[in-house]
Amino acid sequence: MKRLFASIHDVSPRFEGEVDRLLDHLAPHVGRRLAMLVVPDHWSSAPITPAFAARLRGWADEGVEMFVHGWTHRDDSAHAGRAAALKARHMTAGEGEFLGLSHAEALARMRRGKALVEEITGRAATGFIAPAWLYSEGARAALADAGFALAEDHARVWRPGGAVVARGPVITWASRTRMRQLSSLAAAGALRHVLQPTRNVRIAVHPGDTTVPALLESITTTFAAFRRHRPAAYAELAG
Template identity: 60%
Template sequence: MRAMPLPHADKRLLASIHDVGPGSERQVDQLAGILEARLGGPRFAMLVVPDHWGQHPLRENTAFQTRLRAWSDSGIEMFVHGWFHKDTATHSGTAQFKAKHMTAGEGEFLGLDETTALQRMRDGKALIEDVIGRETAGFIAPAWLYGDGAHAALKALGFPMAEDHWKVWNPVTGAVLAKGPVITWASRSGARTASSLAFAALARQALPFSRTVRIAVHPGDVTKSSLLASIGTTLDRFAATHQPSKYADLQ
């Protein structure tokens, strides 16, 4: 059997688990186990939702707070991932297209004004940092969707890092820290699942030469064996050529 190449020191693999909260603990546990096994340890990030859809408040769940702190203590980076993760705004134009076709009512920060966005970001940051006992790594909007108000709030609050579908950047300086599409999967319909599997397969062929590769998994991914198989194959493919890293290593 031909030996796999060692990861290149200048190529980074960034992996993350989205939608982390009390309501997704079992799924997050499963995904964390998969990532740890494939990446050689807790070399990934978690994106924490303070109160997913208003039904799973982190503030009231001390047992999950303990788990979150333990994950953080192990070295897993923690990002603020919105507040509710639910989009309740009314959109028009380009934003309306994004809200309808790029997410299922979960682009919470796409239509928020700066004041509301700033308050939710500040509250989420304070809560998560109080739970884990250290600073959060940054802010990533639900569904990777930001409106003008969210962009302004990000800069005003001074988050060191943010991410969308195509890049990682510093909201304060505007510096782009990494470029390229994020590889992710979809479970909410057969068509979207098939599309995400096809994109992951294409990415395994097209992105090995990229300096930074990003992989994002969601709790819903554990509901389909085809998605879990694709996630495992994709992690293995890039862990062979890219060094599993922290987002903080980009700075």
């Protein structure tokens, strides 16, 4: 059976209104069968408040899966390698938090995030997804040490220390600039067709998507295109 995995990124008190809007927008397509990627302290200035923690617990009680999504989402590393520096500069606006971290620092942040999310929800975190889907080698190695059952980057989902359990690009959108909006709209349009035969399809939305009507329209069209894929929980991939 073909499966559809939906996720809302950057879940934080900073974007509470946008998260609510995205939940409403996705409800006709997946209900509460989706994942939230929780940022414990977005850009070190939006920690999870007691009120927002209660909302996270409520969503988890409704069946929403919770992933740890970094700690601050901000990249504050000094990138030594040229490839990493180029990724940090061009693939994200200073938000690839785990792209330049050592194993020790990545592991510390992962453990803190996992403990916080699990304390709030009373459930095991489904997994870890790095901000902007970018990992250093040390961060990739730390995933298994932190005890996460699943991890994801732009091209795959895997069990840390084990097998790849889903392959294929995530369908997602970018709202930061007009050029990025147009390129993401084109990519989504192409992937709606290319990924039809794929067993596991992933669609990810972000708070910024709610500010651009064309992106919301594309999101609706994309979910409708995969109506024959069953909305699924990531935990199914954990085995």
